[in-house]
Amino acid sequence: MxxxxxxxxxxxxxxxxxxxxxxxxxxxxxxxxxxxxxxxxxxxxxxxxxxxxxxxxxxxxxxxxxxxxxxxxxxxxxxxxxxxxxxxxxxxxxxxxxxxxxxxxxxxxxxxxxxxxxxxxxxxxxxxxxxxxxxxxxxxxxxxxxxxxxxxxxxxxxxxxxxxxxxxxxxxxxxxxxxxxxxxxxxxxxRPFSCAAYIASIHQAIDVAHANHLSHIAATTGNMSERYARTALGLDDMALIEMGDFAGAVLKHLKRVPMARLSLVGGIGKISKLADGHLDLHSRASSINFEFMRACAEAAGASEAVQQAILAANTTGEALARASDIPLATMLCHRAWQQAHRRLPAGTVLDVTAVDRQGQPLARWPSEAS
CATH class of the missing domain: 3.30.2110.10 (CbiD-like)
Incomplete structure (x- = not known):
């Protein structure tokens, strides 16, 4: 034993x-x-x-x-x-x-x-x-x-x-x-769990894209979001930045190395954290805020019953299912866009897409982005 x-x-x-x-x-x-x-x-x-x-x-x-x-x-x-x-x-x-x-x-x-x-x-x-x-x-x-x-x-x-x-x-x-x-x-x-090496690799990936004159990059949180960025946005490996949980590392580095266009693509849980103002999307640093989601739903006209159902949800996906009558995913993408946009250099074109576990888009802001 x-x-x-x-x-x-x-x-x-x-x-x-x-x-x-x-x-x-x-x-x-x-x-x-x-x-x-x-x-x-x-x-x-x-x-x-x-x-x-x-x-x-x-x-x-x-x-x-x-x-x-x-x-x-x-x-x-x-x-x-x-x-x-x-x-x-x-x-x-x-x-x-x-x-x-x-x-x-x-x-x-x-x-x-x-x-x-x-x-x-x-x-x-x-x-x-x-x-x-x-x-x-x-x-x-x-x-x-x-x-x-x-x-x-x-x-x-x-x-x-x-x-x-x-x-x-x-x-x-x-x-x-x-x-x-x-x-x-x-x-x-x-330094244990400093994540310095991973953040440095994010910075290097952006530097490589910039040095090779790319105008559009996508920062993704995982495999499914990367699959979407590759197929729907038509981007190749050099333009795909594996940011994982480190949205802040991307946004801060782009102040020093600006790009013409940034697409942020992630699972709806990660996007909801960014919408709530978190730049480290790992569970050790931030949690899904169902009260924040309830407030977003209220702003979209959700009934009191739907708002309470969101508060009782265990996952972001469950909250979305309970709020199926309102565009909650789109609102979260919009709020995430606002959080990211104010941290980017003026003139950067930004779009935010939330995907499901199969890599299919749930919502996008701006909705006409392509």
């Missing part, structure tokens, strides 16, 4: 980014290559924040090897702490070769993707190693070269075992990153 789980409250454990893992592996491999020194732990400095020095952390080095003459490889296991990260438990590795001239030169080993579209923070054709991890790698390797009085440079290959498969669970294929994962991180630390 399995032991009883401990359900007592405890602090959630932070983890380390793939950028931190790559830096530790590169540093351990370079030291091994230049000195022959083996290490089971590698200390690195995380990026400084707000003028304060970064924290020093120690990562386990699970393997050190020489794949061929003049080359060294180091591995570590990605520990994302208590964050549900797709790369948690994956083997991140670095392969280091010396260069006769100074500098740090990057390439992708297996499992790390290549950037194929404009709009990302790394140029087309480069390995998907984001700017902060690149800087961490450069700083640590440059410091090691100075410490050892080594005057050459380094060719640095970063890889992730099974990264090609893991990448299919991320937004990389849609963003135009092929062949594997991205090496990420801005602070070096993964």
């Amino acid at each position: 399995w032991p009883e789980s401990d359900e007592s409250a405890r602090p959630l454990r932070s983890g380390l980014t793939t950028g931190s893992c790559a830096t530790a592996c590169a540093l351990a491999a370079a030291r091994f290559l230049l000195t022959g020194q083996r290490t089971e732990q590698c200390d690195i400095d995380l990026p400084s924040r707000r003028g304060q020095p970064g924290k020093r952390v120690s990562l386990p080095i699970t393997a050190l090897s020489c794949p061929r003459a003049g080359q060294a490889r180091a591995d570590t296991i990605k520990d994302a702490g208590d964050d549900p990260d797709v790369t948690h438990g994956a083997t991140v590795f670095a392969v280091i070769t010396c260069s006769p001239g100074p500098g740090v030169f990057f390439h992708a080993e297996r499992g790390v993707g290549i950037v194929q579209r404009d709009g990302l923070p790394v140029p087309v054709g480069e390995p998907a190693i984001n700017p902060v991890p690149r800087r961490m790698l450069e700083e640590h390797l440059t410091a090691l070269a100075s410490e050892l009085n080594y005057r050459g440079g380094f060719h640095v290959g970063i890889g992730v075992e099974q990264g090609e498969t893991l990448a299919l669970k991320t937004m990389n294929p849609r963003l135009g990153i092929t062949g594997g994962l991205s090496i990420l991180g801005t602070t070096g630390i993964v």
